[in-house]
Amino acid sequence: MNRILTVPLLIATLGLAACTDPARFGADGTGAGAGSANALNGGIVPGSASDPTSPAYFQQTIGDRVLFAVDQSNLTPEGQITLDGQAQWLLSNPDYQAVIEGHADEQGTREYNVALGARRANAVREYMVSKGVPGSRMRVVSYGKERPIEICSDESCYAKNRRAVTVLAGGLTS
């Protein structure tokens, strides 16, 4: 809901900012004109999580990951909402590609977990393709159980490790 309201505002303020700070649309998206930009565009710091065109926004505001049940690769309703946002962002920011990483928790054998992670990453990719993101912009990789982010050995950690993470690459700021 937020996004829809802020976009027209952003367009208007960006139009203004371009006149005063053309460098903002170049390779340097790190907020070189942060001070002045702040005053001009309603507090959106370029490159930060409040800038809808930034990877930070993708990661923190939309969410760069979806979680899975044990042994499962089907998307939950919450996951689909997150992926709707990811798809929309990718469509709005065509300079970015994505590598979708699939992961599993440690409760399984090594090879099977690589295959399970691949199923999860592919499920995300197929959903995004169904939302119009070109398949050529997305690659998949599976890390199996090799890259957990939480290391306790119970379900509270396992649940966070059973994930598919959409990692952005390319774009003007990379």
Next chain:
Amino acid sequence: MSIRILTLCLAMIVAVAGQVQAQQGPLRIEITEGVIEPLPFAVPSFQPESAEAGQLANDLARVVAQDLIGTGLFREIPASAFISTVSDFNAEVQYADWKAINAQALVTGAVNVSGSNLTVKFRLYDVFSGAELGDGLQFSGTTDGWRRMAHKVADAVYSRITGESGYFDSRVVYVSETGPKDARKKRLAIMDYDGANVQFLTDSSAIVLAPRFSPSGDRVLYTSYESGFPRIYVLDIGSVQRRVLESADGTMSFAPRFSPSGQTVVFSLTQGGNTDIYTMDINSGQSVRLTNTPSIETAPSFSPDGSKIVFESDRSGTQQLYVMPATGGEATRISFGQGRYGTPVWSPRGDLVAFTKQNAGRFHIGVMRLDGSEERLLTASFLDEGPTWAPNGRVIMFARETQGAGGSSTLYSVDISGRNLRPVPTPEGGSDPSWSPLQK
């Protein structure tokens, strides 16, 4: 980091005239399911036959003793209990002195060192029968291969007493690990089966998984993420040079194993989220798809005669074990117990398959016959996985990861009876072991 090339020649030496004909009778261990009382043996320090041989003469005897003790089938009578010593390799053994301390098997040896040349002789005596068991043997080679000679002596002793072939002159390739679970560093390592002579074959800049020996023991197949995606590489142990086995962009390949001929690689390939089993000719790169199902097929392993492949599949809903012809075709399910079955490995004897089983939150290493009968679980813990067979098909090595944030992975070996579970010493953590064939 070069690997030593060893030349060993075996020469038979005739038993000294006057000794009684060797007999097979009482000095025997039958490796059965029953409780075994370890057989007491003595290995006095070997005789140095040259001035430089003193240290090796002692070291060789110690490695022979450790090999036998490590099987769980033998118990050493220490030198402190000896009544007499062996001062002349060729002299008559004073059997009464060894009987008195209950050393049922006696191993004597002699060592000659000249420059870098090493010669080792040994004899095995059945003390209670008062005779040699088999002929004495002599090994020649270089001093840097001394541990291999000790292992060859121990293999001969072991096989004469148990009737099984030995497994001590062998190596293990594995993944050496350090660091916490969320930042694990992995690199390939190779070592003697007992943990000696560790060498690292890769650095830890990329995740490496599941290295597997070639049948000739000179190459290793493994999976690496160095390209950013799981790909299969073949590494020549002597040169430490490796090359990738190409697979198409957008695919991931992993879980490779050699066929018994060494010419074919069987592996898993994932495309479009689906994982199936393929073989590839290692020279031409030509690949053949063996399974084509929407389920996960992985962890394939050839039978020792090369005619069949055992693998895991979740086509029934959970991971189970299946056997199919090596050319693909109809797969027969062989696992039916409670739980999930994975990582199947065909025994080099052809009679059993080892596997990882998960049930009720526990992991087990187990074995079963190729028709699925006689399933036996050998271990139980939070996370045991990835069995590999010793060359004689009597011992299994695997990895055990411990629970929780501070957990780490250790290699263990266990007899197929489930006895003699013991850790394998490695400089760092260890996982994904693969045991070489007996070296020649």
